[in-house]
Amino acid sequence: MPHVIVKLYAGRSDEQKQRIADEVTKALIAAAGCSEGSVSVGIEDVEPSAWTATVYEPDITAKAATIFKKPGYAPA
Numbered sequence: 001m002p003h004v005i006v007k008l009y010a011g012r013s014d015e016q017k018q019r020i021a022d023e024v025t026k027a028l029i030a031a032a033g034c035s036e037g038s039v040s041v042g043i044e045d046v047e048p049s050a051w052t053a054t055v056y057e058p059d060i061t062a063k064a065a066t067i068f069k070k071p072g073y074a075p076a
Contacts, residue, residue: 002028003040007055010045017043052076 021041028039052075
């Protein structure tokens with residue numbers, strides 16, 4: 001039962017978000033061998049000015065051991 005939360009800078013259209021959800025679902029089906037019905041994808045908009053405090057520090061820095069694809073940037 002994979003559930004994925006994608007956090008993005010605010011401003012993507014609903015169509016873009018749906019495409020992201022569709023592609024993440026396809027990737028999970030292929031890589032994890034799960035069924036489409038078991039996948040859920042949430043997408044959260046984050047204002048750029050809040051990124052470091054609400055995403056980078058709590059989700060990336062504080063959970064470094066769980067990050068399998070590390071970002072190629074440092075917070076501003």
